[in-house]
Amino acid sequence: NAGVMQNPRHLVRRRGQEARLRCSPMKGHSHVYWYRQLPEEGLKFMVYLQKENIIDESGMPKERFSAEFPKEGPSILRIQQVVRGDSAAYFCASSPDSGANVLTFGAGSRLTVL
Amino acid sequence: SQELEQSPQSLIVQEGKNLTINCTSSKTLYGLYWYKQKYGEGLIFLMMLQKGGEEKSHEKITAKLDEKKQQSSLHITASQPSHAGIYLCGAARIQGAQKLVFGQGTRLTINP
Numbered sequence: 001n002a003g004v005m006q007n008p009r010h011l012v013r014r015r016g017q018e019a020r021l022r023c024s025p026m027k028g029h030s031h032v033y034w035y036r037q038l039p040e041e042g043l044k045f046m047v048y049l050q051k052e053n054i055i056d057e058s059g060m061p062k063e064r065f066s067a068e069f070p071k072e073g074p075s076i077l078r079i080q081q082v083v084r085g086d087s088a089a090y091f092c093a094s095s096p097d098s099g100a101n102v103l104t105f106g107a108g109s110r111l112t113v114l
Numbered sequence: 115s116q117e118l119e120q121s122p123q124s125l126i127v128q129e130g131k132n133l134t135i136n137c138t139s140s141k142t143l144y145g146l147y148w149y150k151q152k153y154g155e156g157l158i159f160l161m162m163l164q165k166g167g168e169e170k171s172h173e174k175i176t177a178k179l180d181e182k183k184q185q186s187s188l189h190i191t192a193s194q195p196s197h198a199g200i201y202l203c204g205a206a207r208i209q210g211a212q213k214l215v216f217g218q219g220t221r222l223t224i225n226p
Contacts, residue, residue: 004156031212042116042202042218043157056213091156095212102147103204103214105157 002027004094004106005074012112019079019086021109025094032075033103034067037089046090049075082113117141118205118217126223132191135220137203139184145206146179146186147214152199160188160201190222198224 005024013019025032034046036059048056049069060067064082069075079086089110093103119138127133137146145164149157161170166181174191190197200221204214 033213035216043204043216045213045215048213093157102159102162103212104159105149107156110154 006106006109010110013082014114021077022074023092024074029094029096031095033093035091084113087113120217120220124221135188137186143205147204149202150199195224
């Protein structure tokens with residue numbers, strides 16, 4: 001049973017380009033969460049999605065950032081027109097339908113903006 | 115200020131020594147979670163505490179929850195190099211909710 005799969009593990013972009021980060025939740029999990037970890041800081045919640053629905057996006061920056069979790073396929077966190085301040089580790093977590101609160105995390109995607 | 119304050123922020127201990135990491139919440143807790151992160155990797159779930167006074171152990175790691183004080187402590191006995199990493203506490207702010215907020219982490223180094 002594969003865990004939460006994130007790709008790419010490392011992504012380098014130049015300022016102004018787009019970054020797309022993908023997350024496949026654990027089998028049987030339909031809740032996905034995205035967190036951002038800036039250097040030397042803790043994890044900051046960004047967005048919580050269920051299939052085809054955004055449940056809570058209170059941690060998403062108002063501009064340039066978007067997330068989706070389609071009926072088929074992985075969840076995608078999209079960052080348009082990246083800036084140096086977007087350089088961070090982006091973690092995805094998933095949980096099952098049952099309401100259990102234990103989040104299973106992926107290994108993260110590390111974005112570097114040049 | 116952080117909703118969850120962890121102390122200390124970093125800790126260096128001699129192998130074999132005991133240590134404690136604390137997590138204090140400024141808001142009501144509905145579940146307290148401890149995770150461990152190794153550099154460059156994701157978070158590994160350690161323990162979940164939901165009731166005041168609850169205490170759980172896994173191998174040489176013990177976590178306790180003081181609901182009145184809105185605090186949790188993580189205690190490691192006879193530390194080993196494998197315990198090195200960043201320890202993060204996370205809390206649910208709404209009962210039954212799955213969204214967690216996290217402390218800033220405690221970086222643990224074990225010296226041989």
